[in-house]
Amino acid sequence: MSATAPRAASGAGAAKDDYTVFCEGIRSLTSIDLLQYKRGQMERRIRSFAQRRGVTDLLAYLAQLRRDRAELDEFLDRVTINVSQLWRNPEQWTVLEREVLPELIKAAPAGRVRAWSAGCSYGAEAYTLAALFRQLDRGTRAQIVGTDIDKRMVERAKLGRFSDEDARSASRTVLERWFTRAGDEWQASRELQALCRFEVGDLLRVQPRRDAYDLVLCRNTVIYFTEDVRDALHERLVASIRPGGYFVIGSTERVSRPRELGLVPTHPFTYRKS
Ligand SMILES: C[S@@+](CC[C@H](N)C(=O)[O-])C[C@H]1O[C@@H](n2cnc3c(N)ncnc32)[C@H](O)[C@@H]1O
Structure with missing residues (x-):
């Protein structure tokens, strides 16, 4: 399966793919609702970040984030995109x-x-x-x-x-x-x-x-x-x-x-x- 192809999450109901289940898991962990963000770029960002951590399955990655607070912090750094500057523009x-x-x-x-x-x-x-x-x-x-x-x-x-x-x-x-x-x-x-x-x-x-x-x-x-x-x-x-x-x-x-x-x-x- 390609890294970006949606896959139905087992046991999560036919309508929900693994990205949706992943986002719901993140929402319950952090209150951040990633489903409100543009899916294309957010999903690419998340999948490529997970892959660089050696995990290709989003649900496995969610389980890791549930266990590991430091990893969750790094993940949030990646998705919230905090770049800024004094006198930007x-x-x-x-x-x-x-x-x-x-x-x-x-x-x-x-x-x-x-x-x-x-x-x-x-x-x-x-x-x-x-x-x-x-x-x-x-x-x-x-x-x-x-x-x-x-x-x-x-x-x-x-x-x-x-x-x-x-x-x-x-x-x-x-x-x-x-x-x-x-x-x-x-x-x-x-x-x-x-x-x-x-x-x-x-x-x-x-x-x-x-x-x-x-x-x-x-x-x-x-x-x-x-x-x-x-x-x-x-x-x-x-x-x-x-x-x-x-x-x-x-x-x-x-x-x-x-x-x-x-x-x-x-x-x-x-x-x-x-
Ligand atoms: C790229 S920074 C922009 C900072 C500053 N406004 C600037 O232009 O330099 C985007 C910020 O939006 C924040 N952000 C993203 N989603 C948000 C939300 N739902 N509510 C509040 N802040 C959010 C991120 O955490 C990040 O710090």
């Missing part, structure tokens, strides 16, 4: 710095802009945003929450440490202004840390409060979801933005029907809620 940050944040700061009572980095990984996006807020308004009381399904990433985000690789898109000037060198890493300053808070959260389950945020960034996270799941998530995220607030997506992503959600595009991958 710098052109988006230029728009935020020059256009969006000044408008939000001006409109917010006492400079208290509320922002959400949805799918924050190890926090690079949230700390980049914090640096921009501080740059624009030294006394800012902006509140940035970062959420991610992967609790190990959330723990890392709380530390605020970044490698040179993570910092490759940031200018030396901003790095030296807002981060300190700690060994071979960049440590976010207390000033930035004071603006950021990180929590574990599954975007597929979260029901955020209406009008809770002035700005929501959800970049490079929905690319793994099926289109229906992505659209439903966009709808919930946009509902959490107050009228006049902004929604920013990744530079390879799209919102299916922005106008139906009350979004007006203002810059590439950036929308204002009317």
Whole structure:
């Protein structure tokens, strides 16, 4: 049998193939529902990872993950795809710095802009945003929450440490202004840390409060979801933005029907809620 051909799982009912049973097993172990992600790329990723660990049968691999916590952590690293960067896609940050944040700061009572980095990984996006807020308004009381399904990433985000690789898109000037060198890493300053808070959260389950945020960034996270799941998530995220607030997506992503959600595009991958 080829590595990617679906196979009915014995005893699991004719309709369920081994991939489905595998995903259900992962959901009961970790609460992460891989069936909501695009199957093609996720299945290839999982099968090739299992094969490299010497297991070709997904159900055998599931049994191994149930027994071995360290292996489960490695597996989650592989499927949650945590890559991020400070100032990732710098052109988006230029728009935020020059256009969006000044408008939000001006409109917010006492400079208290509320922002959400949805799918924050190890926090690079949230700390980049914090640096921009501080740059624009030294006394800012902006509140940035970062959420991610992967609790190990959330723990890392709380530390605020970044490698040179993570910092490759940031200018030396901003790095030296807002981060300190700690060994071979960049440590976010207390000033930035004071603006950021990180929590574990599954975007597929979260029901955020209406009008809770002035700005929501959800970049490079929905690319793994099926289109229906992505659209439903966009709808919930946009509902959490107050009228006049902004929604920013990744530079390879799209919102299916922005106008139906009350979004007006203002810059590439950036929308204002009317
Ligand atoms: C590629 S990173 C993007 C990080 C950051 N937004 C950026 O653009 O650099 C994608 C993140 O989405 C998170 N993620 C995937 N599925 C998620 C879900 N259902 N709920 C919350 N976070 C999720 C992953 O754990 C990962 O850290």
